[in-house]
Structure formats: C-alpha cells, structure tokens
Amino acid sequence: MTSLELRNISKGFKSGKVLEDISLSVKAGEIVVVFGPSGTGKTVLLRMIAGVHYPDTGSIAIDGEDVTDASPEARGVGMAFQNFALFPHFSTFENIASPLEARETPPAKLKEQVGAIARMLKIDHVLGHAPRELSNGQKQRTALARALVAQPKVLLLDDPLRNVDAKLRYEMRLELPRLLRTFNAAVIYVTQDYKEAMALGDHIAVLRNGRIEQWAAPGDVYREPISVDVARLFGDPTINLLPCKLEINGTGSVTLLGRRAPVSGAYAYAAGRDLIAGLRPEHVVVTETAAPDAIPFDLDAVMPVNVRSVLYLRGPKGEELLATVGETEAAKFGRGHRKVWVRFAPSDLLLFDAASGQRIAPQVH
Amino acid sequence: MNQISTLERIIRGVLIALVLVFFLFPIFWILLMSFQNNDQILRIPPSLFFEPTLQNYLALLTGRLETTAGNLDIAFMRNLGNSLLLSTCSVLLSLALGVPAAYAFARYKFRLGENIAFTLLSFRFAPPLLVLLPLSLFFKHLHLTDTYIGLIWVYQLICLPLILWIVRGYFEDISPDIEHAYRISGHGWWKTFRKIAIPLARPGIAAAGLLAFIFAWNNFIFALILASASKQPVTVGALAFVTASGIQYGQIAAAIVLSVTPTLLLALYAQRYLVEGLSLGAVKG
Numbered sequence: 001m002t003s004l005e006l007r008n009i010s011k012g013f014k015s016g017k018v019l020e021d022i023s024l025s026v027k028a029g030e031i032v033v034v035f036g037p038s039g040t041g042k043t044v045l046l047r048m049i050a051g052v053h054y055p056d057t058g059s060i061a062i063d064g065e066d067v068t069d070a071s072p073e074a075r076g077v078g079m080a081f082q083n084f085a086l087f088p089h090f091s092t093f094e095n096i097a098s099p100l101e102a103r104e105t106p107p108a109k110l111k112e113q114v115g116a117i118a119r120m121l122k123i124d125h126v127l128g129h130a131p132r133e134l135s136n137g138q139k140q141r142t143a144l145a146r147a148l149v150a151q152p153k154v155l156l157l158d159d160p161l162r163n164v165d166a167k168l169r170y171e172m173r174l175e176l177p178r179l180l181r182t183f184n185a186a187v188i189y190v191t192q193d194y195k196e197a198m199a200l201g202d203h204i205a206v207l208r209n210g211r212i213e214q215w216a217a218p219g220d221v222y223r224e225p226i227s228v229d230v231a232r233l234f235g236d237p238t239i240n241l242l243p244c245k246l247e248i249n250g251t252g253s254v255t256l257l258g259r260r261a262p263v264s265g266a267y268a269y270a271a272g273r274d275l276i277a278g279l280r281p282e283h284v285v286v287t288e289t290a291a292p293d294a295i296p297f298d299l300d301a302v303m304p305v306n307v308r309s310v311l312y313l314r315g316p317k318g319e320e321l322l323a324t325v326g327e328t329e330a331a332k333f334g335r336g337h338r339k340v341w342v343r344f345a346p347s348d349l350l351l352f353d354a355a356s357g358q359r360i361a362p363q364v365h
Numbered sequence: 366m367n368q369i370s371t372l373e374r375i376i377r378g379v380l381i382a383l384v385l386v387f388f389l390f391p392i393f394w395i396l397l398m399s400f401q402n403n404d405q406i407l408r409i410p411p412s413l414f415f416e417p418t419l420q421n422y423l424a425l426l427t428g429r430l431e432t433t434a435g436n437l438d439i440a441f442m443r444n445l446g447n448s449l450l451l452s453t454c455s456v457l458l459s460l461a462l463g464v465p466a467a468y469a470f471a472r473y474k475f476r477l478g479e480n481i482a483f484t485l486l487s488f489r490f491a492p493p494l495l496v497l498l499p500l501s502l503f504f505k506h507l508h509l510t511d512t513y514i515g516l517i518w519v520y521q522l523i524c525l526p527l528i529l530w531i532v533r534g535y536f537e538d539i540s541p542d543i544e545h546a547y548r549i550s551g552h553g554w555w556k557t558f559r560k561i562a563i564p565l566a567r568p569g570i571a572a573a574g575l576l577a578f579i580f581a582w583n584n585f586i587f588a589l590i591l592a593s594a595s596k597q598p599v600t601v602g603a604l605a606f607v608t609a610s611g612i613q614y615g616q617i618a619a620a621i622v623l624s625v626t627p628t629l630l631l632a633l634y635a636q637r638y639l640v641e642g643l644s645l646g647a648v649k650g
Contacts, residue, residue: 052545072548079549085542089564102551146550 002064003028003186004049004154009058011044018044020210022058026186028153031177033189033201033218037233040207042190043082046156049188050079063153073102078147078185079156082163084139086131092118092142093127099150117145120179137168148183155185161196173199194234198222206230224350228357231278231350237310237322240279243354246271254349257295257315261346266362270351275360278350284323285343286311288332294341297321302333313342392625398618406614421619440594441620444602449627450513451588451598452581455520456528456574462521463528464570468562470529471536482533485526493586496522501590511593519587524577531576535569536562575635579628599624 002025009022018041026032034042047053049060051072059068067075078099086095093114100110118124121141126134134142140160147155161169177200180187191197197204198218206214206221214226225231231239244254248271252263256277287294298314309330313321321342325333333340351360398406400417425441469475470482500519501510509515539562547557563570585600592601603620606613 047545050545050549052548071554072545073551073553075549076551077549079546081542081546083540083542085540085546087543087547087561098547098552099550146546150551 002026003062004188005061006049007059007061009045009048009055009060011041011048011053011055018210019048019055022212024205024212024215026154026188028186029181029184030202031180031187031189031200033191033197033204034207035191035194035197035201035204035233036207038192041210042192042207043158045207046079046158046188046190049154050077050156051075075154076150076152077154077156078150078152080140080143080147080158080160082159084131084143084163086139086142086146088131090131091127092123092129092131092134092138095131095142096127096145096149099146099152103150113149114145117149121145136164140164140168140172148179151183152185155180155183155187157187157189159190159192161191161193169196176200194236198234206233208233224359224361225278226359228276228278228352228359231352231359235280237281237324239350240281240284240321241352242277242279242319242321244275244277246273246275246351254346254351256349257319257342258317259293259295261344261349263346263349263351264362267351267360269363270353270360273360274354276352276354276357278352279321279344279348280350281310281322281324282308283344283348284311284313284321286313286323286325286333287341287343290341291343294343297340297342299333299338299340301337302330302335304330311340313340315342395618395621398614399622401618402615403611403613406618421615422623424616425619425623439602439605439616441599441602441605441623443595444597444599445623447596447602448582448598448600448624451516451520452578454513454517455524455581456578458517459521459524459528459577460570460574463525463573464532464563464566465558467529467532468536468558471533472541482529485529488522489526493522497586497590504591510591511596513596516588516592516596519591520581520584522587523580523584527577527580528570528573531573532566532569535566539565571635575631578631582624582628 004024004026006022006024009019010017011019022045024032034045036042044053048055051067051070051074055068059066061067062075062077087098090098096114096118097110100113105113114127115124118127121144123138123141123145126138131139131142140163144157144160147157161172164172173196189197189200191200198221201218204214204216204218204221205212206226208229214221214230216224216226221230222234225234228241232241242256244256246252246254246263246267248265248268252265252267252271253260254263254275254277255261286297286299290296296316299311300314301312303310303312304327305324307327308324309327311323311325311330311333313323315321323342352358353360397413397415399421400419401415402418402420405415425439428439428442470478504510504515507515509518543565544557544561547561548554552560582598583600584598588597589601594602599620603617603624606617606620
C-alpha cells in the first residue's frame with residue numbers, strides 16, 4: 001500500500017529552479033532516505049510534503065488522497081525539524097501533546113499517549129521542563145516524540161541527527177529503524193551523511209541539482225553508483241578517480257597508472273572513449289615488497305581512523321591515491337614517507353564516461 | 366591589580382552618580398516644588414528646607430485655583446482623565462491594528478509591502494504642523510473636531526508606526542519553523558498566531574505599547590488645535606496655570622508630578638516584560 005506518492009514535482013524560487021520533476025513513492029512502513037549535498041532542495045522537498053511550501057507543478061498524494069493544495073494542518077503528517085523548532089514557551093509535555101491537542105484527544109488519553117512515547121524515547125523524566133532546560137539530545141527526542149505521537153501516516157525527518165553529538169547520533173542510528181518500524185508510517189528521512197543514509201534507508205534517493213540522480217537500495221548505491229558524482233558522495237575516504245582509456249585488442253584493457261589492466265569484454269561498447277576509473281580505497285592493496293604486477297608508489301602519510309587507517313599515496317607521475325588498510329597492517333608502514341607497491345583487482349574498477357560522468361556498466365549481449 | 370579595580374570601581378561610581386544627578390535632580394526638584402507655595406519657590410537663594418504644604422495638590426483636586434487676583438476654575442482632573450482615556454484607547458486601537466499588520470509585514474512578501482511599511486514610518490518624520498492645517502479642515506467637515514474619536518484617530522499617527530515597526534522586528538526574530546511545526550501539528554493559522562506568534566513576541570508588544578503610550582501621553586500639538594478645553598489632555602491643560610496674575614509654579618509642579626505618575630507606574634510594571642527576553646533556546650544556533 002503506497003502511503004505517499006509524489007508525481008512530477010517541480011519547484012522554483014526567485015533565485016531559480018530548486019527541484020525538477022521529482023517522482024517518488026513510499027509504502028507504509030518503508031524508510032526512504034533523501035540524500036544529497038547541502039543546497040540541493042532536500043528540505044524544500046520535505047516542506048512541500050508538509051504543506052509549508054507548495055509545488056509549482058506536480059501532485060502530492062497521502063494515502064491515495066490528493067493533498068497538493070491542502071494546508072499543513074489538514075495533512076496529518078508528522079515532521080521533525082533539523083533545528084528542533086520546539087515551542088519555547090511550552091513545557092516538554094505540552095510540546096509533545098500539541099498534535100494530540102489539535103485532534104481534540106480527551107485529556108486522560110492524551111496524557112497516556114504522551115507518557116508512552118516519552119518512555120519509549122527515554123524523556124519521561126523531563127516532561128515538566130521547558131525546552132531551554134533540555135540537552136540537545138533531549139530536544140531532539142522531544143521533537144521526534146512530537147512528530148510521532150499522533151501516529152501519522154507520513155513521517156518527515158529533516159536531518160534530525162545533525163545537531164546532536166556523535167555518541168547519540170550513533171545510538172539513534174541503531175535505534176531509529178526499529179522505532180520507526182513500530183509506527184508503520186511512510187518515512188522520508190533527509191540527510192547529507194552517507195553512513196546515515198545507508199544505515200537507515202530501505203531505499204535511497206540521491207538528490208543532486210534538483211533531480212533524483214539515483215534511486216536504489218543502500219548497498220547498490222555504494223557498489224554501483226550511477227555517476228561519478230554519486231560515487232564521490234558515497235564513501236569516506238572518497239573514491240579514487242583516475243582518467244583512463246579503454247582499448248579492445250581481443251580482450252579489453254584499460255591503461256591505468258602506467259599499467260595495463262584487463263577488463264571484461266562486456267565493456268567493449270565503450271572502446272576508444274575517454275573514461276574515468278573509480279577505485280574504492282579499500283580495494284587498493286598496498287605491500288612493502290615488489291610484485292610483478294605492482295606499481296611503485298610513495299607513501300606520503302598514514303592517518304589512523306578508528307579501526308582502519310587511510311594511506312596517502314603518490315604515484316610515479318604524481319597521481320594521488322587513497323587506500324585504507326586494517327590497523328595492524330597500517331602499523332607496518334609507521335608514519336609514512338616510504339616506497340610501497342600498489343595492486344588492485346581490475347574487477348573492482350568502476351568505469352565512468354569522462355565527459356558526462358555517467359557510469360559505463362558492463363553490457364552483456 | 367586589585368588596586369586598579371578598586372580605583373576603577375570608585376571612578377565608575379562617581380560617573381554613574383553624576384549621570385543620575387543630572388537626570389534625576391530636576392525630577393527631585395519638581396517633587397519638592399510641588400509641596401511649596403510660590404513665595405518659597407521663588408526665594409533666593411533656594412533652600413532644601415521648608416514647611417511642606419498640600420495646597421497645590423488640593424487646588425488641583427478640587428479644581429479651584431486661588432490666586433491673589435481672585436479665584437480661577439481649572440479642569441486639571443478632567444484633563445488627567447482625558448489623557449488617560451485618549452492614550453489608553455489610542456494604544457489599544459494601535460495594538461489591534463498594528464500587531465496583525467506587523468505580523469503580515471514580517472512573514473509575507475507582498476507587492477508594495479515595503480513601501481507601505483515605509484510610508485507608515487514616514488508619518489513619524491513629518492512635523493505635525495504640516496498635517497494639522499488640512500486635518501483641522503477635514504475634521505470640521507467630518508464633524509470630528511473636539512471629539513474623542515477624532516483625537517484617537519489622529520493619535521494613530523503617533524502610535525501605529527511605532528508599534529508596527531517595533532513588533533515587526535520581534536516577529537521576524539521568531540523562527541518560522543516554530544510556527545510551521547505548530548501548523549503541521551494540526552492547528553490552524555489563527556490559533557498559531559494566537560498561541561505561538563503573539564506569546565513569543567510579547568516582550569516586543571509590551572515595549573512598543575509602553576512607548577506608544579508615553580508618546581501619546583506627551584503629545585501636545587494635536588489636542589491643542591483639534592480639541593477644546595473639555596477634551597484636552599494634561600499637556601494642554603497645564604497652560605491654564607499661566608494666569609493673568611503670574612505663573613503658578615507650585616501647581617505646575619504638582620500637576621507634573623501627577624501626570625508623570627501613570628507613565629512611571631506603567632514603565633515600572635512593564636519593565637518585567639522588557640527585560641524578560643524570550644530567546645528561550647528552543648531553536649539551535
């Protein structure tokens with residue numbers, strides 16, 4: 001059952017077009033993450049669903065009912081704002097209760113429902129406090145409770161973890177999917193953190209320049225990004241991008257970093273074009289000793305990041321390359337500045353058209 | 366270090382005392398004058414020690430001014446009542462008109478919006494005499510001369526721009542997201558205006574109302590031209606103390622004390638709102 005359906009939404013402001021031809025549908029109980037760099041219109045999209053902005057063209061339907069022109073109070077959606085937007089002159093209890101109060105819930109039931117959601121989000125001990133007395137985490141939970149309390153069919157979350165500390169963000173990433181599933185709402189979750197997108201989404205819509213550039217399951221966006229830009233947005237450290245050319249002499253091969261790397265014949269249709277090869281840092285194998293197919297590199301620096309370390313490498317012609325290795329392995333390299341050898345499996349390469357940035361997918365005839 | 370801060374404290378104290386004396390001494394002197402008769406006031410050198418008299422206040426309250434040249438009826442209490450009525454009604458009307466208008470100017474961009482807002486503000490630039498001549502002609506035509514309604518209408522020139530511009534700033538400081546959140550919760554725009562916008566802008570509305578009240582209270586020229594004795598406020602009524610037999614300094618002082626009291630009390634009461642500052646930290650950053 002589709003709970004939320006956007007059809008061909010476009011929106012422009014005086015400064016120019018913000019969103020173009022956005023179509024999206026979310027089923028009940030499904031979490032769709034709208035991911036994109038800042039300024040791509042993610043928040044505008046949410047606000048149009050909430051009824052704060054109206055689309056120039058296109059339609060919005062909630063539960064099969066067209067709400068394109070409905071006012072915000074008539075839509076029955078729940079929304080948590082990035083800046084929390086709590087009512088400063090209301091207590092935490094009154095903040096959470098406001099959607100129930102608008103639905104004229106009897107006082108006893110209202111109290112019970114607010115209590116239940118507050119317990120679920122572990123803020124039942126601060127219900128009497130004013131918003132200014134809450135920590136950021138508690139404010140964020142209050143905003144979430146307010147969005148959830150009336151059990152809306154559509155739940156809009158505008159980067160709700162942006163303004164909370166790292167520990168809480170991590171906890172909430174684990175906790176949110178479970179919590180959201182119990183409410184069986186159609187959830188749209190906006191973020192610009194790819195890890196959050198991958199952790200929470202059933203589907204990810206990558207929004208760039210006002211369009212949905214890719215719509216896929218989280219793993220697929222990472223493994224098979226549709227373009228160089230999407231590949232660059234997904235992944236930390238960012239993907240290595242190297243210019244190359246595809247040649248076909250019997251079997252296919254690309255010349256990369258001065259070496260020939262064989263690639264599948266399924267790429268044959270892109271022969272002769274200028275390409276960009278993408279190589280994820282975790283697919284770069286770095287060794288201390290030479291091997292026949294290894295390319296000599298200078299190791300410039302080693303940066304430990306939690307369990308993995310990032311290696312900064314410089315190739316024979318000054319090509320820059322990032323690689324990640326495990327912590328114990330990284331220890332062998334010390335703090336860097338030495339000669340190392342680099343290998344990669346050609347099958348790990350992602351190929352993109354240099355001009356359009358679009359992915360060159362292997363074509364099986 | 367400690368010595369410097371002690372010295373600093375002394376200098377600061379002296380400077381503050383100087384400023385306070387400069388501003389408060391005239392008020393203190395007026396208060397003293399209001400308990401003296403004309404002879405005591407005019408003696409040279411002036412003295413802080415005298416036998417206080419309530420004659421001035423009595424004269425004001427009973428409305429009979431006894432001078433060496435004879436008795437004179439004055440309508441001071443009536444003037445005071447007029448001032449109270451005119452200022453209160455003007456401010457209430459201005460709030461009723463100005464607060465929704467301020468909200469509209471703060472939240473919605475509409476054609477000629479800025480021009481209208483600026484035109485309203487420009488009423489404060491124009492010297493009152495500029496509009497008085499045409500106004501008095503209009504008022505005669507409309508039979509508004511010497512009516513409370515006419516004066517309250519003209520007082521909007523003073524109160525409305527003030528309230529509009531001060532309150533607009535406060536509305537602009539409220540994050541629109543707070544109002545959006547309330548709308549999305551399921552409340553209509555009118556309820557959102559009453560329950561969210563007005564309470565959050567309350568310090569601004571209180572400050573603007575108070576200022577408008579004081580400006581209206583202190584106005585002199587509109588009432589002088591457009592109203593007769595029975596409708597005139599204290600500012601115009603005080604002219605009655607300049608009599609044929611001399612200037613009644615004692616009564617003038619008592620009249621000033623009485624006419625300052627309402628605005629002073631109002632300021633003391635509203636001070637609470639003025640400092641409250643409702644930036645309650647509900648919105649981050």
